[in-house]
Amino acid sequence: MSVTLEILPLAQKVKVRKKALLSEALREAGVPLSLYCQGRGVCGKCLVEVLEGKLPLFRPGEEEVLKRSGLSSRHRLACQYVVDSDLRLRIPERSLLGRVAVLDPAFEARLPFDPVLKKFTVQLPRPEVANAEAELDVLLRAIKSGPLDVPLTVLKALPSSLQASGRLVTAVVREGRELLAVEPGDTSAAVTGIAFDLGTTTLVAELVDLSSGRNLGREACLNSQAAYGADVVSRISLAYEDSGRAAILRRAVLSDMNRLVRALASSAGLSLDRIQAASVAGNTAMNHLFLGLPVDSLAVAPFNPVFSSLPDLPASELGLDIHPQASVYVAPNIRSFVGGDTSAGLAASRFSEGRTTALFLDLGTNGEIVLRHRTRMWATSTAAGPAFEGMNISCGMLAVPGAVFKVEPEADGFRCSTVGDAPAKGMCGTGLIDAVSLSLERGLLTPQGQVTSASRTIPLAGGLSLIQKDIRELQLAVGAVKAGIRLMLEANGLKASDLEEVLIAGAFGSYLSVEHSVRLGLLPDVDRRVVRFLGNASLAGAKAFLVSVPSRQKAEDTAARIEHFSLASRPAFQDVYISSLEFGPWK
Numbered sequence: 001m002s003v004t005l006e007i008l009p010l011a012q013k014v015k016v017r018k019k020a021l022l023s024e025a026l027r028e029a030g031v032p033l034s035l036y037c038q039g040r041g042v043c044g045k046c047l048v049e050v051l052e053g054k055l056p057l058f059r060p061g062e063e064e065v066l067k068r069s070g071l072s073s074r075h076r077l078a079c080q081y082v083v084d085s086d087l088r089l090r091i092p093e094r095s096l097l098g099r100v101a102v103l104d105p106a107f108e109a110r111l112p113f114d115p116v117l118k119k120f121t122v123q124l125p126r127p128e129v130a131n132a133e134a135e136l137d138v139l140l141r142a143i144k145s146g147p148l149d150v151p152l153t154v155l156k157a158l159p160s161s162l163q164a165s166g167r168l169v170t171a172v173v174r175e176g177r178e179l180l181a182v183e184p185g186d187t188s189a190a191v192t193g194i195a196f197d198l199g200t201t202t203l204v205a206e207l208v209d210l211s212s213g214r215n216l217g218r219e220a221c222l223n224s225q226a227a228y229g230a231d232v233v234s235r236i237s238l239a240y241e242d243s244g245r246a247a248i249l250r251r252a253v254l255s256d257m258n259r260l261v262r263a264l265a266s267s268a269g270l271s272l273d274r275i276q277a278a279s280v281a282g283n284t285a286m287n288h289l290f291l292g293l294p295v296d297s298l299a300v301a302p303f304n305p306v307f308s309s310l311p312d313l314p315a316s317e318l319g320l321d322i323h324p325q326a327s328v329y330v331a332p333n334i335r336s337f338v339g340g341d342t343s344a345g346l347a348a349s350r351f352s353e354g355r356t357t358a359l360f361l362d363l364g365t366n367g368e369i370v371l372r373h374r375t376r377m378w379a380t381s382t383a384a385g386p387a388f389e390g391m392n393i394s395c396g397m398l399a400v401p402g403a404v405f406k407v408e409p410e411a412d413g414f415r416c417s418t419v420g421d422a423p424a425k426g427m428c429g430t431g432l433i434d435a436v437s438l439s440l441e442r443g444l445l446t447p448q449g450q451v452t453s454a455s456r457t458i459p460l461a462g463g464l465s466l467i468q469k470d471i472r473e474l475q476l477a478v479g480a481v482k483a484g485i486r487l488m489l490e491a492n493g494l495k496a497s498d499l500e501e502v503l504i505a506g507a508f509g510s511y512l513s514v515e516h517s518v519r520l521g522l523l524p525d526v527d528r529r530v531v532r533f534l535g536n537a538s539l540a541g542a543k544a545f546l547v548s549v550p551s552r553q554k555a556e557d558t559a560a561r562i563e564h565f566s567l568a569s570r571p572a573f574q575d576v577y578i579s580s581l582e583f584g585p586w587k
Contacts, residue, residue, distance in 0.1 A: 408434070479580040
């Protein structure tokens with residue numbers, strides 16, 4: 001039996017199964033609803049207004065979410081609402097996943113230019129009866145190449161390519177090992193690849209001219225998997241418990257990637273089959289889910305991945321809408337939950353080549369930390385949670401237009417800057433750190449994280465405010481990173497003052513205030529001159545894997561060299577973590 005949903009302001013009418021969860025019904029109807037807590041009813045991101053239809057009683061905790069959001073009694077959490085009748089709904093903009101701003105990388109990797117694809121345009125002589133030489137041999141000699149691997153599809157197309165162009169053809173060669181394609185005419189000016197940063201929350205893709213390394217376009221979108229859980233632990237649990245859900249997660253991220261491919265190809269005026277190489281940098285869980293690999297070994301201790309490094313994979317096998325013979329390189333996983341996004345960032349920044357004492361930090365839902373001391377490196381990951389990306393925060397949101405990303409003091413309160421200078425709709429991670437740090441400085445908050453006002457709220461601009469639960473969420477995130485860094489330093493006989501470089505990767509770091517981070521204890525109190533922001537180092541590394549083949553081997557060598565530092569196996573971890581929850585500079 002079905003019921004009808006009328007959805008405003010999307011002007012949609014859909015039939016859904018009676019007794020279905022409203023969140024599931026909306027998701028199946030293609031409504032991009034925010035479901036960051038995996039439908040547990042705690043994040044308050046999926047609120048809808050019931051204009052007409054049966055209103056159920058509040059579920060436990062639901063009324064509290066409405067109260068803190070300042071919404072009417074006709075609002076309900078879609079993830080808690082069982083559809084029992086026809087409904088007319090209005091979905092607030094705040095409950096929809098918005099478009100992601102594309103940030104420019106803070107740096108370009110300085111690596112030897114040696115692209116994965118090279119093109120050779122040659123005019124082949126007409127065949128002679130006296131010398132009935134094989135066409136492939138003639139081509140290989142003309143491009144001055146030794147034997148190459150040749151896919152059967154390329155071999156089948158060779159005669160028609162020669163005939164169509166008067167024997168003027170362009171050979172596309174991958175890494176000097178494989179004849180990827182033979183194209184009629186001179187196509188040497190058009191050789192492109194696409195690099196993906198496969199993030200837990202957002203995906204970013206860059207189209208690259210492989211003849212010059214030039215950027216041809218950059219696009220970003222929210223990871224549709226977020227509708228099934230904000231963090232990788234939630235998604236691993238889903239995939240582990242139900243192989244059908246694993247397939248859904250894979251289809252979701254693949255659909256996002258192909259949408260970015262089409263957008264970039266359209267903007268550049270290219271057909272999809274002109275994109276002939278790809279690279280993908282994601283954390284360990286995202287790599288596994290994208291490839292459709294089982295996540296069983298990531299769901300239970302010792303959390304070992306199925307693979308570290310892989311040979312190139314054909315795009316057709318993976319389902320990417322680019323040239324079917326295109327090679328796809330997946331950045332190597334390092335250890336456990338330290339994955340390809342970190343190995344890509346290390347490759348782009350050439351971190352492994354240094355000999356100083358340095359930290360590489362990627363601050364996100366799954367925070368990765370790499371410590372280098374002389375010739376040795378150690379890596380670990382911390383379950384920081386989604387607070388750094390504005391999730392599980394009452395007024396939190398991603399860094400999309402309207403998100404407060406910077407907070408400064410004013411005589412009578414706070415001055416908030418938003419993404420795109422749009423009216424304030426919520427707060428992303430960097431704004432949260434600024435606001436909490438300033439609140440600590442002004443005595444609105446104790447070092448233990450207690451809000452001092454009678455209302456237990458910290459008012460901000462535009463009607464936004466932080467509540468006690470928000471502070472606790474940030475404490476957990478800061479404490480996880482702080483404990484990880486402290487334990488790694490102490491285990492190797494080092495102090496924060498020994499750090500000669502601190503590299504901060506990720507879009508989160510692009511607007512991060514060092515002063516506020518030090519005041520909260522997120523970053524050690526080091527000389528500010530040693531702190532460097534890399535921006536989206538994962539994307540920079542993915543691009544490097546397309547334009548500099550040696551960087552791939554370097555990344556794989558580095559991944560094999562790095563020693564895994566297990567926080568959970570450290571006897572002192574719990575004590576250090578508890579002590580790290582208190583806000584304040586490192587002692």
